[in-house]
Amino acid sequence: MILLSCTPILYISNDMKHLIIALFLVLITTSIRAQDEETAQIKQIFDNALTHQEAYHNLEYLCNEAPGRLLGSENSLKAIEYMKQYFKALGVDSVYLQEFRTPAWKCDTSSVWIIPQSGKPVMLHTDALGPSPATPVEGIRAEVIEVKSLDEVEKLGKEVISGKIVFYNRKWNPAFIRTFEGYGNAVDQRAHGPEKAAEYGAAAVIIRSVTNSTDHFPHTGNTHYPNIKIPAVAISTLDADLLSELLQKEPKTMAKVFVDAEDIPETITYNLIAEIKGKEKPEEIIVVGGHIDSWFNTPGAHDDGAGVVMTSDVLRIFKELNINNKRTIRAVVYMDEELYQSGGKAYALMVKNNGEKHYLALEADAGAFTPRMFTINASEETVGRIAAFLPYLKPYGIDEIKAGWGGVDIGPLKELGVPLMAYGTDSQRYFDMHHSANDTFDKINLRELQLGCGCIATLIYLVDKYGIE
Known part of the structure; x- marks a missing residue:
């Protein structure tokens, strides 16, 4: 025996159909009008x-x-x-200042001279990293050791690094499509390179500027000093290439690093706030x-x-x-x-x-x-x-x-x-x-x-x- 399922049929009058259609059109029209108004406001x-x-x-x-x-x-x-x-x-x-106190740092000048085994000294395009300590008035003169990573400093150890000027020279990787990723891949040399070199007795640090451009502009930036502070500077990418080429020819090349900077224990400054x-x-x-x-x-x-x-x-x-x-x-x-x-x-x-x-x-x-x-x-x-x-x-x-x-x-x-x-x-x-x-x-x-x-x-x-x- 076959059982047939019967489903009741809902009857809708013509008047009801017209009302539903009218309500639907009102909703659509209202939505379109609201969207049009929003688009107009954004255009304004x-x-x-x-x-x-x-x-x-x-x-x-x-x-x-x-x-x-x-x-x-x-x-x-x-x-x-x-x-x-x-x-x-x-x-x-309302417009008002939010006063607060914080340590500060200032830098008056810095310089790096390459002192080759043969030929005349060459002055590089340089900026100090913040908040680098100052060098003695006569600067720091020492042999330069080129590295491409913080791990390389660890591998070389104190025996090689102590008393030297560490030169971080890992280039920006141009394969990154998003430049902030390229920056993130290279900035460890600046952010943590000086502290790592200081752990192993380095006298100072020179870094290749963290940029994908090739020019004579040095790019400064922040470096972290949790413990020992040593002078640190950035040189332009063209000068980094020059120094690297010289070190390949003359591995005992020296450099003289000078930084005139000072920590300020406290300064008063402000955020500015304005609102509607x-x-x-x-x-x-x-x-x-x-x-x-x-x-x-x-x-x-x-x-x-x-x-x-x-x-x-x-x-x-x-x-x-x-x-x-x-x-x-x-x-x-x-x-x-x-x-x-x-x-x-x-x-x-x-x-x-x-x-x-x-x-x-x-x-x-x-x-x-x-x-x-x-x-x-x-x-x-x-x-x-x-x-x-x-x-x-x-x-x-x-x-x-x-x-x-x-x-x-x-x-x-x-x-x-x-x-x-x-x-x-x-x-x-x-x-x-x-x-x-x-x-x-x-x-x-x-x-x-x-x-x-x-x-x-x-x-x-x-x-x-x-x-x-």
């Missing part, structure tokens, strides 16, 4: 960013009137004061920012004057377009990312002590080149919600929004549970200039800088309006 943001040059002129001032903005320097304070007055002129809701209060949830704070300090040898156009002016421009755009932000939008101009990262630490401590709720923190510290991406250091769910904004940004050059790096200055906020984001650019030329005298205002492209202002402002607008919960 970019129209504003691309037709205004305040960020460009602010950067021009920072580079040309206050170069070498290293922590503790007069120009670092001059730059902070300039940006404070700029924010006040914008008419934002939220209209619905003012207690939830969205932070954007960059670091205003630069190394002593550079105007710091791409690193990171550009980050400061692009994130500051978010407040100008919101003000001029009368965007009614739900949450508080705060721009922070951080001091001291380069030496001790004390500004970011001081800011996070203030946030913790004040019991502030930070909804999101975004950092711009990758130059002012063509916009390419945003990266997110947060939970998988948060990454997914922010990545959903990509269709709005794709027409303006953003190809990716994905999990990744947050930033140095905002890094301490991670312990407070704050989602972190970084603005990313086409960085192929970034390390040609990074930490060198080559990082000048004339290397800034107005259009690329303006696009960066628009991309960051749009991302903040979307996060504020739609949330990331």
